[in-house]
Amino acid sequence: MPDSKEKLSYVTLVLHWLIASIIIILLIVEMDYPILHKSLGLLIIIPVIVRIYWRSKNGYLPKANFINKNNSYKAIKFELLLAKVSHWFLIIGSLSLPLSGILISIYGGYGLSLFGLELLAPNQDRTGSLIIPLNQDISILAQDIHSIISNMLIIILALHIAGALKHHFIYKDKTLYRMLGIKK
Numbered sequence: 227m228p229d230s231k232e233k234l235s236y237v238t239l240v241l242h243w244l245i246a247s248i249i250i251i252l253l254i255v256e257m258d259y260p261i262l263h264k265s266l267g268l269l270i271i272i273p274v275i276v277r278i279y280w281r282s283k284n285g286y287l288p289k290a291n292f293i294n295k296n297n298s299y300k301a302i303k304f305e306l307l308l309a310k311v312s313h314w315f316l317i318i319g320s321l322s323l324p325l326s327g328i329l330i331s332i333y334g335g336y337g338l339s340l341f342g343l344e345l346l347a348p349n350q351d352r353t354g355s356l357i358i359p360l361n362q363d364i365s366i367l368a369q370d371i372h373s374i375i376s377n378m379l380i381i382i383l384a385l386h387i388a389g390a391l392k393h394h395f396i397y398k399d400k401t402l403y404r405m406l407g408i409k410k
């Protein structure tokens with residue numbers, strides 16, 4: 227079933243809330259739990275790619291019944307554009323964060339693992355006690371990119387949540403209910 231004005235498909239709902247909860251957890255815990263961070267950060271790539279495929283196949287979300295008598299047409303157009311740009315940033319951010327994270331780990335010599343399952347061995351010295359970076363410059367560049375994108379994502383996410391709340395409490399339309407899968 228495709229997304230419609232009244233109802234979003236289960237695929238859209240599950241992908242949105244699955245990806246949103248993982249991203250919010252990772253933005254909050256950062257590297258307090260490195261195994262959790264890197265493993266969830268790697269796994270998220272699967273639903274993110276499915277979402278990109280799903281959106282490219284089904285197009286942009288149709289607007290929920292969005293009637294706003296107080297705003298001018300220009301203001302509404304601006305908000306719709308802002309929503310579109312921020313949705314794209316959220317999608318691109320949720321792909322480029324895992325990719326830059328992978329580069330930090332690989333080029334830093336740490337290898338890759340998924341909840342303890344080794345996918346790529348770390349680059350250690352003969353004694354096995356020292357991690358040797360494969361390329362320190364690339365690893366540091368990836369760290370900077372990871373940090374800049376995650377900080378930008380926090381700002382856009384705050385805007386995104388504010389937008390959802392504005393629809394709900396000010397415009398009093400179905401945008402938030404529709405994304406929560408609630409039919410009102």
Ligand code: HEM
Nearest residue numbers: 242245246249250287290313316317320387390401402405
């Ligand atoms: C508490 C947190 C969140 C709330 C309340 C929320 C709410 C919403 C709502 C109401 C929509 C529908 C917009 C419309 O109808 O035009 C939406 C869409 C969207 N949200 Fe969120 N969101 C949250 C977190 C996130 C996070 C963390 C991401 C990061 C990836 C995200 C990415 C998106 C994207 C890309 C869309 C466009 C539709 C889609 O492709 O699923 N959201 N969100």
Ligand code: HEM
Nearest residue numbers: 249252253256264267268323324327328330331369373376
């Ligand atoms: C959507 C997925 C991800 C999110 C939201 C995320 C978020 C973050 C955040 C907020 C930080 C702190 C940045 C800062 O200090 O300014 C961070 C650091 C870090 N992340 Fe991620 N991350 C993700 C995926 C990954 C993956 C897949 C890996 C590796 C396999 C990874 C490895 C790291 C490392 C090594 C750091 C520390 C970098 C440093 O020392 O500056 N991340 N991440």
